Structures are given as C-alpha cells and as structure tokens.
Amino acid sequence: MKTFPLNHDDLVKLTEQFPTPFYLYDEKAIRENMRRFTKAFSIFPVFREYYAVKACPNPYILKVLASEGCGADCSSLPELMLSSMSGIKGKHVMFTSNETPANEYKYAFANGNIINLDDITHISFLKNALGGKLPDTICFRYNPGPAKHGCNSIIGKPEEAKYGLTRDQMFEAYKICKEEGVQHFGLHTMVASNELNPNFFVDTAKLVFELAAEVKEKLGVRIEFVDLGGGLGIPYKPEQKAVDYDEVAKGIRAEYDRVIVPAGLDPLEIYWECGRPITGPYGWLVAKAIHEKHIYREYIGLDSCMADLMRPGMYGSYHEVTVSGKENAPRDHVYDVVGSLCENCDKFAVQRELPKIDMGDLVIIHDAGAHGRAMGFNYNGKLRCGELLLREDGSVKEIRRRETIDDLFSTLDLAGVDDFKA
Numbered sequence: 001m002k003t004f005p006l007n008h009d010d011l012v013k014l015t016e017q018f019p020t021p022f023y024l025y026d027e028k029a030i031r032e033n034m035r036r037f038t039k040a041f042s043i044f045p046v047f048r049e050y051y052a053v054k055a056c057p058n059p060y061i062l063k064v065l066a067s068e069g070c071g072a073d074c075s076s077l078p079e080l081m082l083s084s085m086s087g088i089k090g091k092h093v094m095f096t097s098n099e100t101p102a103n104e105y106k107y108a109f110a111n112g113n114i115i116n117l118d119d120i121t122h123i124s125f126l127k128n129a130l131g132g133k134l135p136d137t138i139c140f141r142y143n144p145g146p147a148k149h150g151c152n153s154i155i156g157k158p159e160e161a162k163y164g165l166t167r168d169q170m171f172e173a174y175k176i177c178k179e180e181g182v183q184h185f186g187l188h189t190m191v192a193s194n195e196l197n198p199n200f201f202v203d204t205a206k207l208v209f210e211l212a213a214e215v216k217e218k219l220g221v222r223i224e225f226v227d228l229g230g231g232l233g234i235p236y237k238p239e240q241k242a243v244d245y246d247e248v249a250k251g252i253r254a255e256y257d258r259v260i261v262p263a264g265l266d267p268l269e270i271y272w273e274c275g276r277p278i279t280g281p282y283g284w285l286v287a288k289a290i291h292e293k294h295i296y297r298e299y300i301g302l303d304s305c306m307a308d309l310m311r312p313g314m315y316g317s318y319h320e321v322t323v324s325g326k327e328n329a330p331r332d333h334v335y336d337v338v339g340s341l342c343e344n345c346d347k348f349a350v351q352r353e354l355p356k357i358d359m360g361d362l363v364i365i366h367d368a369g370a371h372g373r374a375m376g377f378n379y380n381g382k383l384r385c386g387e388l389l390l391r392e393d394g395s396v397k398e399i400r401r402r403e404t405i406d407d408l409f410s411t412l413d414l415a416g417v418d419d420f421k422a
C-alpha cells in the first residue's frame with residue numbers, strides 16, 4: 001500500500017490554503033532516502049550523486065539535496081543556472097548534455113563544471129567554443145551499442161539511441177584529449193531508464209570498468225571517475241519491488257575489486273546521476289474529483305490534467321491512485337480517472353479498481369516526485385500547478401506558485417495585436 005505523508009483532515013486543511021491541484025514533496029522522506037543511498041555507496045573510496053535536475057527542477061529541492069551532499073546533473077543552461085542558484089557549484093555540477101549550443105559550454109566552463117561530451121566531434125566544437133583551449137577535465141559518454149543487451153523500452157536499444165560515442169571512438173577521443181593536454185578524465189554511460197533489476201547496473205558497471213582498464217592499458221590514460229548515469233527505477237506498481245541500494249553497491253564493488261583494483265585504477269571515483277529514485281516516490285500530485293460521467297465506461301474527471309503529469313499519457317505509465325480518507329475502503333468500482341485535455345490519452349488511470357469516488361474527493365497520484373511537474377506543458381491553454389514542500393517540522397512551504405493566465409500570455413504581444421490589421 002502506497003503512503004501519503006498527511007492524514008485526511010490535514011490534507012483537507014491544506015487544500016483550504018492551497019487549492020488543488022498541487023504537488024506535495026516530503027522533505028524528511030527525501031533526506032532519509034538520500035542518506036540510505038549515500039550509505040550504500042560509501043563502500044567506494046569516493047562516491048557522489050549528481051541529482052538529475054530535470055527530474056524536479058526546483059531550487060528548494062536542490063538545496064535540500066545539496067545539504068545531503070548531492071551535486072547536480074544538468075543538460076541545459078537554465079538547469080546549470082538553477083544549480084548555481086541552489087549553491088551547487090564547480091565540480092559538483094555535471095554537464096551531461098547533447099546537441100549543446102556553444103554558449104552553454106562556455107557557461108559551464110566559466111563555472112568550473114564538469115563537461116561530459118556526447119560525441120567525438122564535440123571535442124573540436126568545445127575547443128572552438130572556449131576560444132581554442134580545452135578544460136582540464138573532460139568526461140565522455142559511452143554508448144556500448146549491441147554490447148549491452150536487455151535494455152528497457154524508455155531508452156531503447158543502445159545501438160538505436162542517439163547518445164554517446166562508440167567503443168572505438170572512446171579510445172580515439174581520450175587519445176586526442178591527452179595530446180591536447182587534458183589532465184583529468186571521466187567515463188560516463190547511461191543505458192537504462194526506470195530499471196528495477198540490480199544486476200543490470202552491475203553489468204553496466206562491469207562494461208565501463210573494463211573499458212577504463214583497457215583505456216589505461218592501451219593509451220596510458222588514467223580515468224579518475226566513472227559516472228554510471230541515472231536509470232535506477234522505482235516501483236510504480238504495487239507488485240513491484242524497490243531496488244536494494246546495498247545490493248547494487250555491493251555488486252558494483254565486486255566488479256571494482258575484480259577489474260579496477262588490479263588495473264591500478266583504485267581509487268576510482270564512482271558517480272551516479274539519478275533523478276527518479278531520489279525524489280520520485282516522495283512527491284504526489286493532489287487533485288480533486290470535479291466530474292463523473294457514466295457512458296460506456298465510468299469516468300472521474302479531475303481538476304488537473306496531463307499538463308501537470310504527462311507520464312501516463314506519454315508513456316502509458318502506471319501511477320498508483322488513492323482517494324484521501326478512503327484508503328481502507330473496498331476497491332469495488334472501476335474507473336478511468338481523467339484530466340481535462342482534449343486528448344484521449346489524458347488519463348491518469350485506465351480501468352482502475354478504486355473505492356467509490358464522490359465529487360469533491362481528493363485524489364492522490366503517487367510517485368510523481370520526479371519527471372512530474374517538470375514535464376508539464378501549456379497545450380490547450382492549461383496552467384501548470386504549483387509545488388509545496390512538507391518540511392521536517394510539519395509546516396508547508398509553497399516552493400512554486402501555480403501559473404496564471406498572465407504567465408501564459410507573457411510571450412504574446414497583446415498590446416500590438418490591437419493595431420494589427422489581419
């Protein structure tokens with residue numbers, strides 16, 4: 001049974017102050033989870049989690065994570081800026097971008113961030129962007145192609161993915177950079193999304209450790225850190241099991257002892273850039289049931305829509321749905337729980353067994369703390385909802401207000417349209 005940090009009465013009171021829909025994040029749970037994650041990987045000489053900012057790009061969340069020792073993984077200028085604003089600076093920012101404009105590389109370089117290149121041609125692109133020199137530290141994103149089997153559907157087969165360098169190109173890239181005087185090297189890969197099998201990550205680590213060993217042997221280039229990317233999944237469905245961090249860490253440590261230590265690469269710094277497992281289970285979208293209709297199916301219409309949470313519509317993702325105050329009621333109704341977008345994929349749940357829902361009931365959509373509010377959009381003139389942070393002392397802080405119609409119209413020239421003759 002999925003949990004929610006507020007009881008029914010407290011949630012009702014909260015909705016009197018902050019009307020639905022809104023996101024609620026649980027600071028205490030985020031911190032406790034982050035501590036478990038860090039503890040599991042403390043079996044490595046140096047470990048750092050670079051939180052994937054795209055998962056929940058809110059500076060308050062980033063500050064909470066930074067205070068737990070997290071860095072930030074970014075892929076755009078605004079994400080780099082958000083990290084900086086949140087006090088995450090220098091080498092604590094990983095710039096894992098692709099198809100990157102020159103000015104974004106310049107900003108990352110000027111701020112001392114680690115630049116993770118997505119292609120061999122980006123070496124000269126970066127050099128040009130920086131006025132003829134390369135940074136001291138460079139990381140490359142490895143695409144293992146067909147060498148990595150069993151990848152899941154969100155990211156797809158590595159050989160069909162747009163990211164990273166081939167194995168041959170990795171060697172060439174380190175060689176070029178060594179000749180150019182680059183001093184410190186990293187190796188990154190990310191070949192999964194929302195993967196729950198711990199062995200998958202152990203296998204991936206093995207692949208990159210072996211590559212790091214071979215790079216040292218063949219080129220004399222010492223890779224100082226390995227970034228294992230994101231992709232650790234969370235159990236969205238009730239029958240799924242959370243990834244055991246200790247199991248993943250111990251499995252990777254065994255490969256480290258087998259490959260990295262004999263290769264003379266110890267101490268090798270181990271990085272992750274996870275988003276989903278860090279905040280995903282600790283954020284909820286709270287909405288209100290405002291319509292019910294009885295046609296060929298039973299529908300419950302919420303005051304929210306896919307603009308607030310597009311994962312179900314975009315990927316067909318499952319999110320657990322509960323009704324506040326009816327947690328223990330029998331699930332003896334079958335509903336499609338839907339939003340207001342003029343798109344039939346705008347359904348938070350399809351043919352879901354739920355307790356009887358009455359108008360005004362507060363409907364809680366679980367595991368929305370990563371890739372939730374962040375993916376929102378304004379199609380159909382929909383205004384995205386705000387975000388609330390439940391602090392450890394039980395108080396609630398609004399960390400993003402809801403959008404207004406003025407926000408939506410702010411890019412239009414409404415004064416000029418009066419004089420415009422069509």
Ligand SMILES: *Cc1c(COP(=O)(O)O)cnc(C)c1O
Pocket residue numbers: 052054055073096190193194229230231232273274275276277370
């Ligand atoms: C999306 C992404 C992540 C985070 O993925 P999660 O599934 O949220 O852990 C990390 N690194 C890169 C390069 C990404 O694109």
